[in-house]
Amino acid sequence: MGATVDTFKSTHQTATGLLEQIGSASGQQRIDTLNSLKEALLSHIGEENSVIKEVMDKPETDGSFKSSAQNFLDELGNIAQSALLPFFDKYSSSGTVDSQEFMGDFTGLKGAILDRIAFEEEHFYPELEKLGY
DSSP states (O other): OOHHHHHHHHHHHHHHHHHHHHHHOOHHHHHHHHHHHHHHHHHHHHHHHHHHHHHHHSTTSOHHHHHHHHHHHHHHHHHIIIIIHHHHHHSOSHHHHTSHHHHHHHHHHHHHHHHHHHHIIIIIHHHHHHTTO
């Protein structure tokens, strides 16, 4: 594995651990863990965007990779704007994170994040590794 992909996978492990902690926490501890997850995910998305744009700008990068990379970037942006940020904005106080509604929304978000992690590691990261990342 390349150093970049190793770093990305390490962030995925961190996010997975935080997701598990959120489910068993409550009150301020849950808020703090949510904030840690938000920070980790948004930082991760920024790092992925940066690396992918760098790869796409290389003249030797083939067109099929550029196309799939652009789709990947578009999906990440949509996920952040339509799911992650609204979720974190909605659940930012102890009254909201201890509600029944939170657990339903959190379960859906957790599943979506875990699915995205699996997709990235199985389908996209191998392509980055072939390019030396």
